[in-house]
Amino acid sequence: MAGRAVQKEFDDRSASIGSADPPILPHFERRLASAGNKASLTSIAPAIVSRRSIGTLQPVWADVENRQSIYVLEEGLAYSFTFLPGGKRHIDDIYGPGAICNWARFGSPEYKCNIMLKPNSRVAILDPARLQDALKDNLNLLMAIQRHELARTLRISQRVRALISLPAPHRLAIFLLDLREEYHLSGHRESWLPLVFTQEEMADLAGMTEVHVNRTLSKMVDAGELERRPGMYCLPNADRLERQLGYRRFGKGHSDASHA
């Protein structure tokens, strides 16, 4: 089903050596730390079923593979997606290093979603039941995760509102800001960011055409709102853009939520 994928097992040392110093899931740990978690993640080590290194673009279908697992991205980039009745694909959300790709499954096992892993990604696959066991004695950790995921939910709501109501340039700008924020949460601090998304993928996320994505990006470059190098992009005055679009970051200490 997934073509002849170059998929080799990622070596499992860090998980199997046990209670050692090198952190299991370092990116995940850093994210949770910035969400207020102080403890280490060794307690959830038993929940890790396996790890995978991804060579090529690779889908995880909700129906078939590992439908009962939770995916934590440790390296690379991923997104969740759905097919609409017409056969069109819609991209629901994007995930950078340290993100949980389908946290909803933790609380509601009937929740399913397709995940696409970009090349050069690494994921840890967790068992929800065992994770629940591990978190039972670790309420602070659980709450940190929930705070982290609430921020994601709020960010999705913000983006979705924009995608429904605003014109294409704004829609794309919001996507780029979200991508920027996702990298930021992953510890990326440079102003130039890797743009691993295809224009077709951006189209599927923003609800527009590949062609129109291309043209809109060009216009943003002309307007000085965007700079491009091969495989990279940069928002020269992101702050102004955020102010202009009323963009809010939910990751850090921003406590109040949506209104005008």
Next chain:
Amino acid sequence: MAGRAVQKEFDDRSASIGSADPPILPHFERRLASAGNKASLTSIAPAIVSRRSIGTLQPVWADVENRQSIYVLEEGLAYSFTFLPGGKRHIDDIYGPGAICNWARFGSPEYKCNIMLKPNSRVAILDPARLQDALKDNLNLLMAIQRHELARTLRISQRVRALISLPAPHRLAIFLLDLREEYHLSGHRESWLPLVFTQEEMADLAGMTEVHVNRTLSKMVDAGELERRPGMYCLPNADRLERQLGYRRFGKGHSDASHA
């Protein structure tokens, strides 16, 4: 802030008489029953701060009034909304009798949202902390509520995907099906449904113009997909429409979630 609203207190008898037979929040109770709840709701009576009858269209602003409360709609219709940077209003979700208008606040107190109550509505205002106390001894009830709200979340995701990616006729159809479903969950079993929404409100929800809503509705009538009487509407062949749009109902025993 809310104009000169005709707002009189709804008499509180049913709540104050105590552990008597007449159910507090009957519509809410029916909804939870169909979500698998068997117990009565008397245990959450202490969480009810007050009740209100609404005479005219009336907003509840996230910032000012009752920012810490949870709203349960017992009669009428309500919706939650947000203002976009341009000053445009976006309607996030709709609520029929028995619905919780801002359940997210239960888990995350920092969550805020504006709520608009249509004329002739009745709400119960609950205190989150007291509700949490009441539900601590009533895990089955809590889980029923969570199942009920998961269904809502999934329905929102489904609608949002359609609103982002599909053309206007489909967007409106999805809204009408959602409205139908919301009435259905509230115990409404007729095929003719009250359409209390303004065309401007439909526009704010579907991300289109008042004018275009009007024209699209007219076309749907011409195509035989929709029937209208003053203040009422009917989808003559809703089943076919649902199949055509891949519309899924999450309310009942449908257990599996999103994919193609």
Next chain:
DNA sequence: CGGTGCTTTGAAGCCTATCAACAAAAGTGG
């Protein structure tokens, strides 16, 4: 070198917004 996938560009046409005006309905005050 020829594939393959992604990007870019052009032209045509549909979809949707905007502006403006009016009809219909509903609320308001006498």
Next chain:
DNA sequence: CCACTTTTGTTGATAGGCTTCAAAGCACCG
């Protein structure tokens, strides 16, 4: 109850946004 104001619904003309179809340019890779 009627006259009045205000809101909501309806319709036309026009312009711009966005999609579609088609083709060509580029980059990467075997």
